[in-house]
Amino acid sequence: MTDDRSPEAEAPGWSWEYEGYEPADERLRESLCTLGNGYFATRGALPECAADDVHYPGTYVAGIYNRLTSKVAGRRVENEDMVNVPNWLPLRFRLPDGHWIAPDTTPVLDHRQLLHMSAGLLERRTRYDLGDDRVLTVRQLRLVHMADPHLAALRTEFTADGFSGPLEVEAALDGSVTNAGVPRYRDLDGRHLTHIHTGTAAPDTVWLRCRTRTSDTRIGIAARLTARTGAEAEAPLTIRHERPYAIQRVTVHMVPGHTVTVDKTVALHTSRDPAISDPLHAAVDRVGRAPGFDALAETHRAAWGQLWRRAELDVPGESGRILRLHLFHVLQTLSPHTADLDVGVPARGLHGEAYRGHVFWDELFVLPYLNLHFPEVSRALLRYRHRRLEQARTSAGAVGRRGAMYPWQSGSDGREETQQLHLNPRSGRWLPDHSRLQHHVGSAIAYNVWQYCEASGDTEFLHTKGAEMLLYIARFWADKAVYDESLGRHRIKGVVGPDEYHESYPDADAPGLDDNAYTNVTAAWVLTRTIELIGILPEPRRRELLERTGLDGSELERWEDVSRTLHVPLHDDVISQFAGYGDLAELDWSGYRERYGDIRRLDRILEAEGDTVNRYKASKQADVLMLGYLFAPAELEGLFRRLGVRLDEDVWRRTVDYYMHRTSHGSTLSGLVHGWVLARCRRSEAWKFCQEALQGDIADVQGGTTGEGIHLGAMAGTLDLVQRGLTGLETRGGALWLDPVPLPELSSYGFSLRYQGNWGVRLRLERGLLEIAVPSHDVSPIDVRLPGREVSLQPGETGRLVLPD
Template sequence: MDGWSWEYAGYTPADERLRESLCTLGNGYFATRGALPECAADDVHYPGTYVAGIYNRLTSDVSGRQVENEDMVNVPNWLPLRFRIPEGPWIDPDTADVLEHRQMLLLAEGLLERRTRYDLGDNRVLTVRQLRMVHMADPHVAALRTEFTVDGFSGRLEVEAALDGGVTNSGVARYRDLDGRHLTHIHTGVSAPDTVWLRCRTRTSDVRIGLAARLTADVPVVVRHELPHVIQQLTIGLEPGRTVTVDKTVALHTSRDPAISDPLHAAVDRVGRSPDFDALAAWHRAAWDQLWRRAELDVPGESGRILRLHLFHVLQTLSPHTADLDVGVPARGLHGEAYRGHVFWDELFVLPYLNLHFPEVSRALLRYRHRRLEQARTTAAAAGHRGAMYPWQSGSDGREETQQLHLNPRSGRWLADHSHLQHHVGSAIAYNVWQYCEASGDMEFRHTKGAEMLLQIARFWGDKAVHDDAMGRYRIKGVVGPDEYHEAYPDADGPGLDDNAYTNVTATWVLARTLELLDTLPEPRRRELAERTGLTAGELELWEDVSHTLHVPFHDDVISQFEGYGELSELDWHGYRGRYGDIRRLDRILEAEGDTVNRYKASKQADVLMLGYLFAPAELGGLFRRLGHRLEEDMWRRTVDYYMHRTSHGSTLSGLVHGWVLARCRRSEAWKFVQEALQGDIADVQGGTTGEGIHLGAMAGTLDLVQRGLTGLETRGGALWLDPVPMPELSTYGFALRYQHNWGVRLRLERGLLEIEVPSSDASPIDVRLPDREVSLQPGEKGRLVLPD
């Protein structure tokens, strides 16, 4: 393996789901898991294909209750291509002897290559080599080239290629008791001697889907219709030393696509106009080459190779094609069905990276949120609040999609789910609006859609906060923080916690930033906004008051995760690790024992420490001063140490955040957590979860750790602020970024030296600010800055 490939050798059924996720190919419009085309969905294989933003809602009977869920739909499978000696069994790794099997993800080219040698007995060997692409230049096209070679015999091989409309959503075992049959009205047909089609629609959302497949070979093709499949069958002659090639080209459209009249007609037309495999591959490689240049990343060694894989999967989920779509950031990418393809807060970890490379994609993802602003206001009103209350889990239309029940696999019990109380997702959206505008210089968005979202999110926090006369402060009650383990107080009648520190501090930030934005809006726009939203001077005074007096709890001279946290019991961490080994999902362990994690000082992931991830030390200190507190460096260090010893890291985001925070305050321990973040998916540290879809936030977050975390890079006040923290394990690295109107700005750090190169253009100079100096770099200029020890 080199720095641009990812290879698996040997066939191991237990590893197939993980490999399928990590070998997924996509282009931002749709993605297909890296399953073997000759294998159908079963307990080993799962060949899912997902189109961004395609959801369907079904109702299931769960423990006598009617439960409604909306899922990202597994659309018809375009992959199937199986083969056999005539009259013999179909050949696949589970039924035939495998002499050799290799699967290689070629990152630079965006291709998946597989090579398998099957032992057919009597010294007969069949070698199958395949190349697969999901086209990065034409987002509606995919192609599969299959090459057959035999040794030790001559004979015929029967090949069947199909489009399969009988797929269901069954890729996550704990969801299989729920209805996963999302497709209906399946029809098939033929449009040309070498081309077949399949059309269907989703059962309730009524999205029409059209696929067309063209099979290219040097022999006649016979078509069979066996609903829900359409099959193209051919027989090829094989001789030793002669390779026979079969190419399958597919086009996929849905009724959500712009500039088409009918998805089936569009798919048939597109596949008919598509060039041959070699021409498609050349076009595809050129598109990937452009992406890699815009997202240039130079990190040495194994860490750099993993980061490149992470970047590959981010770009396959959120590419420039995404800029034309109404989609959010699916927490598990387009790689599997975990979390039902829902949109959580993961954009908080994804957009900071995209802002500095593909701002047009960030803008599109924020527009997804803006289009659902009215729904967020409706949800807030239904809960008795003003403003916008964004859902913890979002899907097609922005209503709350968080499940009412979730299954604990350890106990087999269905439990009430209260994670919809994570209202801090609204603050994450506001944070992303602000960061995008600072990085891109998009004043139009800031003054229009951005201002509208910030205002309504601030309005929600201003209304959600209640004044405690005895305390003399405002409080936010009945929420759940990022930790997620704690949903209620021990023995409480209902869910929710009071004064989650992360929630309250980020709410303060939203209120302060919104007031700042309103002060700087052009007067005509400010007047329009006030008239449209009914904004009054009294409301602004309330926001000012709340933003200075929100309660942040403390105990034992550290920041409390929430009011009352210090009164919880300590957990026997040593004992539980001794009994269970892996205790990342401590909540499930305790519930299976008849206990609850609500009783203990134990967190799933970073909660208070998320503040150190979002805000540089100076900004975080300023927020606490605004609230009337002094956050000295010693207190922050104690807070970091306190929660490090009380966190089970049950989320892939936890290692990322801890590595980021420790790089600033306990550098010697940071690398351990950075490594955990890098290994999260490739080593499947969560124990089987990656096979259900990659963790997109953690992958993008590791890229941003290099881009912003280690460099201290901030985009604010019209300048690039840098405060690098050299890490012995990663002291030399470089990357390119797009800052406002400057494309391809290159930064490189090496042994105490920071090099910044601004490409020639007609853009304005870049102001760079370090802790000890300020410099201005003109387009076409390179700066070499010696960093202080």
Template sequence: MTGWSWEYEGYEPADERLRESLCTLGNGYFATRGALPECSADEIHYPGTYVAGCYNRLTSGVAGRQVENEDMVNVPNWLPLRVRLPGGPWLTPDTATVVEHCETLHLLAGLLERRTRYDLGGDRVLMVRQQRLVHMADPHLAALRSEFTAEGFATELEVEAALDGGVTNAGVARYRDLDGRHLTHVHTGTAAPDTVWLRCRTRTSDIRIGMAARLTAEAPVAVHHEPARAIQRLTLRLDPGSTATVDKTVALHTSRDPAISDPLYAAVDRVDRAPGFEELLESHLTAWDQLWRRAELDVPGEAGDILHLHLFHVLQTLSPHTADLDVGVPARGLHGEAYRGHVFWDELFVLPYLDLHFPEVSRALLRYRHRRLDQACAAARAVGRRGAMYPWQSGSDGREETQKLHLNPRSGRWLPDHSRLQYHVGSAIAYNVWQYCQASGDAEFLHTKGAEMLLQIARFWADSAVYDERLGRHRIKGVVGPDEYHEAYPDAREPGLDDNAYTNVTAAWVLARALELVEALPEPRRRELVERTGLDGGELELWEDVSRTLHVPFHNDVISQFEGYGDLAELDWDGYRKRYGDIRRLDRILEAEGDTVNRYQASKQADVLMLGYLFSPAELQGLFGRLGLRLDEGTWRRTVDHYLHRTSHGSTLSGLVHGWVLARARRAEAWKYCQEALQGDIADLQGGTTGEGIHLGAMAGTLDLVQRGLTGLETRGGALWLDPVPLPELSSYGFALRYHGHWGVRLRLERELLQIEVPSSNASPIDVRLPDRTVCLEPGETGRLLLPE
């Protein structure tokens, strides 16, 4: 990484999948992996293009059962372009002699550049230079410029470009027992002498896909059609040292797009009207420049370089174009097929960043959840509860997409998957609604769609709580917490755990916020909600009671992850590390040994400590106080220490949360975990998973670590609250944010000095609240605040 470029020198087949993920280009509507255009899908390469929200459902036979899965579809591949000398083999880095190979991802430009020099024998060298973009201004366009230079010899060069509709979903090895043939009715045709098209549809969701490609070169183009492939061919004449250029411009539409009649017609029309590569590049650069200004981030050193890469991939997955789409936050971006492109709770780590830069995108992502509120209410009714039970994994229509079986690659066994019991996803959605409205000042959304979601999620928690006479408290039973390792008690016949601390505390928070919102609603709107939902005074009294009496278990003056956690056995951590080295996926290791992680005090990722990620120390103490429990600094410190030594970090989110919590607790080891979060994908710390798609939550979370974690930034009560913590490894940084109508508020921290610059506008002043004072900054004013040591 050098400043704003991400560069790979040399060709390394073993690293190709990782490079393809990290060199993905996208614009929020679709994205294409950074595969080499001349290479087909095989064990080394995996070209893939994914359209946000384009899913298809198939049924497969697995382990004697019929299993239904919905996947984000790998749509037709627009990349193919290969070359050869007349009568010779097609040139690829796997089959020809490579003298030099370099791939550079230009972050500022949103451009992927590759340079390869092939040794063709007899002092003949062919230089291939390509520039690729997925257009950020027009979300339906992509372009590939290829330049060929013959070094020291003259030759003809045969060029073949194609649109390939014969693709499948085969990018994740452990899914290959499942049906991945999502496309059907593939047809190709010619629209003009230089333009071909391809159309197809998904097998069950019946989404129609139209794609068109225009080939521009100083040579006539011939067209050839094969089953599922539209092929264009031409022959270039290369003189010694001369360069010939071929431009491929592609348009992509689906039947989910607004303002079109037919996706194929729209694609052909758009590619016909598209300008040449130079003009496309100019408008593309302008769009990226605008994004970078809105998401301004200045962090020195290697950390800053990695944060720029993370921000780049967040913006490619969730751009302003996303505001016009009905899509959620795909946990692995639009970068690969892991998790089947599903939407989990990762928005909990993504939206807080977007709220303060692209609130219109946050609003759209919350509207995705609101459109599926009826489905969540139906899911709750199906298990005999009121309110909304959002699915752990969501896709096209909001039904539960969590697989019922999952494969342990270590043992080769298909095992029951109980992660659908992670009902805490509802609290994450409620939290994001509240945070978005606090950061944006969007009272209209809070009082309408936000209120409808918040109230139904609160209703679900109140109806899930069971009063225990012995404890004198309410309990929530049969759940799975964020840890994910623990799905049941040892030797239990039924899955689920009782009183997961994270679940219960966040449920209490949701109930308290829902009560606060009902009280604050304008009377006419409150009346509408009451009429629509049947909300009455008795139910509100129950919410008040449950929000103050939910049970939070403790053991040895430490918050227990769930009731009975303290009775579990201790794991021989040192022994397992010596035997296996990397024990991040401890659950798979133990299952392969015939054991189960359910027997041990061992977590995959932060669970109880997630509370310190979501809530400031003061707010967390207030929540426990509302529950009639005392959470002092000593108890929280012991809790952090306890789980710090019993977590395997089998998720990229875990290092992020631990780094955040430790930074807020002013602990010296915070930077170690921050570094792990920063390195998670670029170093592929999870052992091969990044090649299946980046971890979007962890990437966005590292940005938010700088934005909110280190600054202690909170948006509540109509004010910006700041309580910076000193982190020696990152003592100087700055960023811009958008807050309550103010565009480009700049914050800069230089050791003990906090500078806040409010741009000129007609917006209201900003109240800034520090632990020891309150400052009011007018538009056009810059505050320089000396922080206490």
């Protein structure tokens, strides 16, 4: 086979491998072996296995949602889900009159899955024991094409040992799928597809069309099947339609030691695609024109090679291999193809159905990485938010506020998609969900706009769509802030912070907390940056913006006042997570760890005991410490100074220590943020949390959640930890600012980035030496600033800077 590449031939650190068949591990492996191209992705399930308690072969198209109403706990609950579209994978096989061969029904002698990250290929090898010294070896190569985002292909090779004769092979397109990949959602209606029809397009090609039940998105899939034995002619196919399946069957003759190859090529389109008239016609046409597997693999591999060059990352050892896996999955979810789509950042990638495929604040951890490699993708993701600005303004108006109130969970149209109830699987009870009060998502969007424009130099976006988003988000915060005469400060009340455990005060009748420090400080940042931006806009554009939004001098004066007087509570000489946090009870951490072991989801444990985490000084993840993740120490100190609060190194260290001992790390983001923050103030402990962030999905530290979809924010965040966290890299004021804090465990590494039109800027940290190489082309020099030093590097120049101890 011309595209065969053995694991031994692959460069070290570029593959991900699983040995043996372990049913309990299948869901995790399926998530981590997902293949995608930014347009759609398919989980790494075995093609001969249908969805059951072990396997879940889901396929998801970016931005395809559907809304259904279910009856839960005596209430009618509406949810919008990212749709599991028809399954293109099915390919099963058997001996005549035998049962279908699968690892759950047939003895397995060997089983191996190998993810070739450099080429974007999933390889699978299984040896089945058929009895009487007969062995069938199945080898498969799978791709979801990175050059043509509408194509996927599966090559299956069958080799007989100890027997000869016919082998029946059946391939199908399966329209019977539902959304059933998350056990705790199974009380909800998951039947999103309707009007399922199948047909034949050519002697070797079948098709399936359907549509979503309420969003009315039409989906068309076409599959071409070919089979050959060595140099012989292709084996004849038979086609059968048993709605909702389109079935192709071929019988091949097996000879000991000879390999039979069956190729399945698939095209997928939806009615959301541009430049087509009908998704079914487009799919049939595309699969008819698609070349064979070898040619597809060649162009696919070339496309991946281009991505790897743009996102070059050279980190040694096992950490480097994990980071490469993380980058692989980020690029499969958010590739250059994403730049053409109206989609956001799905928190669990296109890898599963957890969080129903919704868009949260995870772009806060994703865009800073993309900004410096794929700015066109960042821009598209921010345009997703801008298109929903009108809905955010409507949502603010519905609660009596001016400005824009972005939803905590977003889907197709930008309305609030946060569920009204959530299930505690430990107690089996459905509970009210108040996480929609996490209004700090608006500040995250504003932060991403600013970071993107600083890194890319895209002043056109900043002065138009970016300025509009910042203005309306700032307006919301200024309107929500209320003045407290007794404090002489403005306060933001009734919110939930990033911690998520605390949704209300103990025994309170209404949800929400007052003066969440993270919310207030980031709101002050939004107001300050927006005032600054309005001041530097070109006069014609400023006039247009003020006329369109009704912004006047008196409102700007209020913004200035609020940005300087938002209340930041303190207790015990540390920053309070929210007003009253210091009055909560201390938790018996050692006692709970002794009783339960893993207490990451402490909220569920306490609720099952009839208690509530709202009573305790206990956080799910970084909350106050998120400020140290977003802002460099000097900028954070300046923000607090503007608010009239002293934040020196001692106060920050005490604050870090305080919350370190009161956090359960119930989110994969928590280890990432703590590693980032500790690298600046307690370096000896930072690597432990960096490792936890690296292990989050591969070790499934959340206990089964990765099988429902990867944690995209945490994966991208680990890449950014290397790119910005440990280098202290900032893009501001038209310069690259660097303040490296190399960890003993990771002191030598390198990466490339794209900065304001400069492609392929290379940075390398090597034992106290920082090397920066600017490529040779006609672009202006790059200004580099380190503590106490400034350097201007011309195109083609390499700077080598010795770092202080």
